Amino acid sequence: MSGVKSAPGTRSNRPSEPAEPADEVYTWTGRVRRWLLRRLPPEKLLPQDQPSYVASWIYVFGMASLAALAVVIISGLALSLNGPAWYHVSSLGHFTNGVHLWSVELFFLFMVVHLWGKYWMAAWRGGRVLTWITGVIAFAVSIVAGFTGYLLQTNFDSQWIAFEGKDALNAVGVGAWFDVADLGQMFTWHIALLPLAVAAIVALHVVLVRMHGVVPPIDAAETDDQILHPGNESEAGR
Amino acid sequence: MRLSGFAETSEDVEGTFDPTARALHAPRSEGAEGQVVEIIESAAPGIYLGWGAFVVQLGNLIVIAIMLALFVLALIVPFPKARRRK
Numbered sequence: 001m002s003g004v005k006s007a008p009g010t011r012s013n014r015p016s017e018p019a020e021p022a023d024e025v026y027t028w029t030g031r032v033r034r035w036l037l038r039r040l041p042p043e044k045l046l047p048q049d050q051p052s053y054v055a056s057w058i059y060v061f062g063m064a065s066l067a068a069l070a071v072v073i074i075s076g077l078a079l080s081l082n083g084p085a086w087y088h089v090s091s092l093g094h095f096t097n098g099v100h101l102w103s104v105e106l107f108f109l110f111m112v113v114h115l116w117g118k119y120w121m122a123a124w125r126g127g128r129v130l131t132w133i134t135g136v137i138a139f140a141v142s143i144v145a146g147f148t149g150y151l152l153q154t155n156f157d158s159q160w161i162a163f164e165g166k167d168a169l170n171a172v173g174v175g176a177w178f179d180v181a182d183l184g185q186m187f188t189w190h191i192a193l194l195p196l197a198v199a200a201i202v203a204l205h206v207v208l209v210r211m212h213g214v215v216p217p218i219d220a221a222e223t224d225d226q227i228l229h230p231g232n233e234s235e236a237g238r
Numbered sequence: 239m240r241l242s243g244f245a246e247t248s249e250d251v252e253g254t255f256d257p258t259a260r261a262l263h264a265p266r267s268e269g270a271e272g273q274v275v276e277i278i279e280s281a282a283p284g285i286y287l288g289w290g291a292f293v294v295q296l297g298n299l300i301v302i303a304i305m306l307a308l309f310v311l312a313l314i315v316p317f318p319k320a321r322r323r324k
Binding site: 056057060112116117 | 301304305308309311312313315317319
């Protein structure tokens with residue numbers, strides 16, 4: 001992972017100054033800009049460096065999940081734009097369908113390892129509760145998105161899954177607008193509503209990670225130099 | 239109950255792109271029967287392993303084992319050092 005070592009004297013987590021004097025901000029757009037710049041200054045949104053503890057394989061799985069999600073979305077776009085007449089019949093369609101399936105498998109696999117890693121380092125510490133909660137919601141919404149994807153196989157498996165699931169969904173009262181026996185409705189959920197929901201919640205999750213920084217290891221003291229000043233850690237420990 | 243979009247009879251197959259439905263409702267030629275057998279085999283439930291009340295499909299068990307192995311390896315395998323920037 002690049003970007004672990006910083007330029008000398010970098011202090012990327014210092015409190016940010018307002019971008020301009022308060023008397024020059026008198027519109028709501030100006031106030032929103034000032035609020036955003038205070039909460040998420042550019043050096044936090046796109047940091048030059050990361051603390052040295054990020055140089056560990058356990059910190060890789062969040063980005064691996066994002067990479068898998070990108071492949072899921074790109075292959076899903078190709079499938080939805082070309083349609084079932086293409087992906088059920090042509091060789092390239094079958095291949096793209098396979099890429100879509102296996103990228104989803106990898107997305108969930110990476111997400112679970114990411115979840116385990118963050119759980120055992122209590123990643124909700126240091127004001128990161130909302131980051132943890134958005135991660136849990138992203139996982140839950142992704143499961144629903146995956147479920148609707150399995151319903152769209154249009155084979156014996158999808159019929160079986162739909163008939164197994166319909167009673168539970170009807171029992172909780174969502175059967176009218178989440179009708180697993182309605183293929184057209186499931187297409188809408190799978191290629192429009194749920195991808196938008198997953199993308200939005202994942203984007204919020206990533207922004208929160210940028211705002212609060214990557215969670216340090218559980219045995220790192222809050223006074224550690226590398227946490228206070230990422231990149232200023234001693235060369236001996238590297 | 240009928241699932242919209244799924245072919246259930248030979249009349250439904252007309253115009254569908256579902257290869258499973260096409261194969262199952264196709265005329266009984268040698269090739270079509272071979273395809274039916276192949277599809278039914280591919281739709282088999284798979285291998286299940288059980289220890290008392292605990293039952294797991296072999297495929298799911300393999301995925302769980304891979305995730306556990308990745309988790310342990312991520313903790314113990316050293317991360318490559320960053321190349322020094324000039």
